[in-house]
Amino acid sequence: MNKRVAGTARGLAAAVPAALFAALAGTALHRQSVVIAGVDVPWGAAAALVLLAAVQLWLAAWSRSLLPTAVAGIGCYAAVGALAAAGPGKQLILGDPAGNIWVYGIAGVTIAMLIVAAWLRRRSA
Template sequence: MNKGVASTARGIAAAVLAALFVAVAGTALHRQTMVISGVDLSWGVCAALLMLASVQLWLAAWSGSVIPTAAAGVVAYATVGALSSGGPDKQLLLGDAVGNVWVFGIAVVTLIMLLVASRLRKRWRTAAG
């Protein structure tokens, strides 16, 4: 097997496992709120999206490619979609503002991390020689 192909396959395998973790942990985390002066602040959705972004950036740095970053975004989005498509009594994600920010935020964060990772990859290549 070609060294580049093996490296890409290893990166995608790591991305799938990381994305499954982020999707499940983020779904559990996205509903967390804090009451300050009688106002509910939804900090969990921000933390869940930040966790996704950091995992995607780590995957890009570890693998030296943007492919695992994209794979992580696709797998996380699909997993969260599957978690939200249960029956009326089995849904883990509600169709409210916080749930929508979590679901659609995955796509937005993935696009941003793809741009960041591709720019950083260019810098890493020029710095390496």
């Protein structure tokens, strides 16, 4: 097996638990906020997205493949969707600004990290 295939395979094996970690840690973090000048600023949602970006970039660098980055983004989005779709009173992610930033920001961060990882990969080749 050549090195590129082995890197992709190990990256895919690591992407699923990494996505679950990012989804659970981000969900726990996304509701944190601070009041600045009377405005509630959801800093936890931004921190959760930075955590996801770091995990995705680490996967791309470690496996030398873009596929694990995409799988981690899709897996994280699916896990967060499952947490948000629980019945009334059981939801961990609400439809408020912090929840929307976290849920919809996952797609944006995944696309951004795919672009950054592709750029870094092309630059190092």
